Amino acid sequence: MDNKKFKALEIKEVDNDYKRNIIEKEINELPEGDLLIRVKYSSLNYKDALSAIGNKGVTKEYPHTPGIDAAGEVVEDKSNNFQKGDKVIVTGYDLGMNTAGGFGEYIRIPSDWAVKLPENLTLKESMIYGTAGFTGALSVHKLLSAGIPGKNILVTGPSGGVGSFACSFLAREDYNVTAATGKTDAKEYFQNLGVKEVISRSEVNDDSGRMLLKEKWDGVIDTVGGNMLATAIKSTKYSGAITCCGNVASADLPINVYPFILRGVSLLGIDSVQVNRELREDIWHKLASDWKPDHLDEISTEITLDELSDYIDKMLAGDSKGRVVVNLN
Incomplete structure (x- = not known):
């Protein structure tokens, strides 16, 4: 050229x-x-x-x-x-x-x-998704592929790009989504995403130091890391799974092994950078069809x-x- x-x-x-x-x-x-x-x-x-x-x-x-x-x-x-x-x-x-x-x-x-x-899918629509939408979709795909025990899913950081898209995709798969956020006054926004319940992020930021917490979630999509991720892991039900893709709260994870060895909980890392072509194409086709918001x-x-x-x-x-x-x- x-x-x-x-x-x-x-x-x-x-x-x-x-x-x-x-x-x-x-x-x-x-x-x-x-x-x-x-x-x-x-x-x-x-x-x-x-x-x-x-x-x-x-x-x-x-x-x-x-x-x-x-x-x-x-x-x-x-x-x-x-x-x-x-x-x-x-x-x-x-x-x-x-x-x-x-x-x-x-x-x-x-x-x-x-x-x-x-x-x-138009070129513009693909960029409305961008890395955020792709990462949200990859998180949902990996969580559902893990075979979680039920329908109750927690999403942290739900007002961000990854979290918002994850909420929408989960709702389209008929999951009961709980959004943990500092923006609890934005209920209409979350309802439009298909979220069933909005709670304060303080409710999933436990500082008691307990090794395990009451089982609440069948699965979790975490976008923030730190103590909120640790709390989510401790609160996940037997054989549940959690995806992790962000560190806006902290890159450190203050956790013990008990959720993994006593409840069989799985922590699934999400990397959207080096995804192989076959999975990348599958995710984009999902974004163009079943998971595409109205x-x-x-x-x-x-x-x-x-x-x-x-x-x-x-x-x-x-x-x-x-x-x-x-x-x-």
Whole structure:
């Protein structure tokens, strides 16, 4: 392909500070890879916001273009896995972390990172889901595959992207979802997700030091980690299961072995980055069919590349609501 110019958000380190600018780049500046994609939509995630302020745990070298999610059309594929014009989704792997990401109009990646857009899903809808929706779906899939003993499921961090989607998917599978949240006044929001009961997160944040707690939950989807996860594990019924995908509360887990050896409880780790292609495709087809919410557009805000920097600041300040979709058309 010709060395075409395109727009991208670039984060550049200047005197120990990190500046954001919309710049013009060239195709030959992109990293090596056999698949070139014209990005139509991306989405803003907290990991992108961290990359934008120089978090070296996310991005090691600058200048850099974040964007861990991207959806668009194939321009060129040297691997012959895709045809020119195919619509594809890219989430996970190294996209947007140390590989130029979806906040640019073009990306070049290994073809194994991409999956074809399923039927009944638009490129924009795939980015309303993004990594958050994919992780929520993966959590539900793994929890239900564990063969939990009943229908009562606890979701922690239910107002976040992963938790919100998990609540919705569980409700579509006819599970009784309890949302543990600090936003107990947002009952209508949770009811619209299909949540049966909303409780204060203080109710699942036990500090008694007891080794085991009263059995309440057949399964748990935890997105926060720390003591809330420990409390959930201690409160899960015999042969129940808990998924773990976040650490916003803490990366430490203050727990003993008794829930595992006396109740047979399973703790299931969720990683959405290195998921194999077969499972990745299965999850995306589920998101395009059985688990697709009726009003997916209503939980997102669409912005342009020029508006992105302001929304990064909003996310870092905790003022961002719902999913933020970046239109690069």
